[in-house]
Amino acid sequence: MAETRTVTQLFALDTLLTEEEIAIRDTVRKFTAARIRPHVAQWFDEAQIPVRELAKELSGLGVLGMHLEGYGCAGTSATAYGLACLELEAADSGIRSLVSVQGSLAMFAIHHWGSEEQKEHWLPRMAAGDAIGCFGLTESDFGSDPGGMRTRAVRDGDDWVLNGAKMWITNGSVADVAVVWANTDLEEGSRGIRGFVVPTDTPGFSAPEIKNKMSLRASVTSELVLEDVRLPASAMLPKAAGLRGPLSCLNEARFGIIFGAIGAARDCLETAVDYAQTRLVFDKPLAAYQLTQAKLADMALEVGKGHLLAYQLGRLKDAGEVEPAQVSLGKLNNCREAIKIARECRTILGANGITLEYPPIRHANNLESVLTYEGTAEVHQLQIGRALTGASAFR
Numbered sequence: 001m002a003e004t005r006t007v008t009q010l011f012a013l014d015t016l017l018t019e020e021e022i023a024i025r026d027t028v029r030k031f032t033a034a035r036i037r038p039h040v041a042q043w044f045d046e047a048q049i050p051v052r053e054l055a056k057e058l059s060g061l062g063v064l065g066m067h068l069e070g071y072g073c074a075g076t077s078a079t080a081y082g083l084a085c086l087e088l089e090a091a092d093s094g095i096r097s098l099v100s101v102q103g104s105l106a107m108f109a110i111h112h113w114g115s116e117e118q119k120e121h122w123l124p125r126m127a128a129g130d131a132i133g134c135f136g137l138t139e140s141d142f143g144s145d146p147g148g149m150r151t152r153a154v155r156d157g158d159d160w161v162l163n164g165a166k167m168w169i170t171n172g173s174v175a176d177v178a179v180v181w182a183n184t185d186l187e188e189g190s191r192g193i194r195g196f197v198v199p200t201d202t203p204g205f206s207a208p209e210i211k212n213k214m215s216l217r218a219s220v221t222s223e224l225v226l227e228d229v230r231l232p233a234s235a236m237l238p239k240a241a242g243l244r245g246p247l248s249c250l251n252e253a254r255f256g257i258i259f260g261a262i263g264a265a266r267d268c269l270e271t272a273v274d275y276a277q278t279r280l281v282f283d284k285p286l287a288a289y290q291l292t293q294a295k296l297a298d299m300a301l302e303v304g305k306g307h308l309l310a311y312q313l314g315r316l317k318d319a320g321e322v323e324p325a326q327v328s329l330g331k332l333n334n335c336r337e338a339i340k341i342a343r344e345c346r347t348i349l350g351a352n353g354i355t356l357e358y359p360p361i362r363h364a365n366n367l368e369s370v371l372t373y374e375g376t377a378e379v380h381q382l383q384i385g386r387a388l389t390g391a392s393a394f395r
């Protein structure tokens with residue numbers, strides 16, 4: 001047998017990273033091997049995840065709000081943050097979702113758009129994993145088009161009073177703080193949208209968990225219900241007006257997904273290569289058949305290209321130059337290829353591939369959500385189409 005190579009080696013991917021980035025990546029990989037991989041199939045099976053305990057451990061690893069500066073955050077490069085997302089999602093998309101929502105959605109919203117008081121109050125605790133955050137933008141009737149949201153914030157003296165409901169909110173039922181987007185002036189349309197920092201013990205706030213998911217089962221997903229939730233004036237994010245606020249946060253989280261999804265794909269491919277080498281069919285290893293090798297070679301190409309795309313976008317982001325349409329390129333490509341790869345790897349595992357003993361079907365099911373949230377594949381096609389043609393085809 002000839003010597004074997006991984007995709008990382010074939011594409012010489014590590015030559016594109018600094019020593020520090022490789023060290024961070026390897027630390028996260030070791031953490032997932034010790035703390036996530038031994039348990040994640042069971043968490044997925046039982047749809048139970050020890051979020052609080054994990055948040056403390058992920059904080060120890062330094063990945064909560066990892067790319068943010070100050071307030072107890074690690075302040076790493078965007079590329080290093082992406083690599084951490086890649087390794088976390090290679091273990092499970094649910095774990096990466098926990099970290100993305102905490103750091104890129106909830107903490108980023110407060111860090112970028114919040115008052116000094118809001119930052120000092122929430123960010124150090126969130127970086128330490130002592131407070132968990134969620135981000136409420138989507139409503140049951142407004143997902144791809146959040147500008148139509150019906151959640152209202154009405155001024156009452158110095159206070160704001162929020163009424164409405166959010167849907168599909170990651171970490172909702174376990175959160176200590178929710179960043180909630182609400183319309184303050186329906187006549188203004190989406191220009192009236194503002195963000196509010198809502199402690200989840202505020203009277204009138206509740207977050208029932210959504211059950212029976214077939215995807216992201218190792219992740220908490222919830223509804224947020226706001227019934228006359230009264231907040232002081234200081235709860236509003238002072239610097240965010242209109243959709244620009246939430247969209248800036250989504251752009252941050254999408255960046256992590258570009259890396260994460262390709263991590264899930266890599267894990268599936270590694271599993272399929274290992275399996276094919278030991279599984280005997282018609283008296284020889286499955287890996288020795290041309291049909292299998294064609295599948296593996298095509299998948300290796302896409303996994304490698306997905307890494308190159310992610311690294312390129314990481315470098316652009318580190319230079320402060322990445323544009324939303326470029327993030328759409330990465331999110332669309334890497335999620336779409338990852339889900340195809342997960343399903344193809346499942347075929348290589350035959351019947352064994354339909355159980356939780358092997359990760360491909362778990363990744364494939366998780367990637368259904370990853371393809372949909374943070375902008376569906378179609379929404380990213382429309383973003384890219386607009387960039388190419390100048391014509392907006394959203395309506």
Ligand SMILES: Cc1cc2nc3c(=O)[nH]c(=O)nc-3n(C[C@H](O)[C@H](O)[C@H](O)COP(=O)(O)OP(=O)(O)OC[C@H]3O[C@@H](n4cnc5c(N)ncnc54)[C@H](O)[C@@H]3O)c2cc1C
Nearest residue numbers: 135136137138143144168169170216369373374376378394
């Ligand atoms: C597990 C999970 C976790 C999530 N976590 C969060 C969270 O933490 N916070 C949050 O705010 N949201 C969250 N979401 C919500 C997610 O962002 C939305 O589901 C997503 O934006 C899509 O919205 P929708 O489900 O309403 O689909 P819809 O917008 O109804 O889309 C349905 C279909 O129509 C297509 N479509 C939409 N517009 C167009 C168009 N103009 N042209 C052609 N096709 C179109 C879509 O691509 C899709 O295929 C989560 C979702 C999931 C599944």
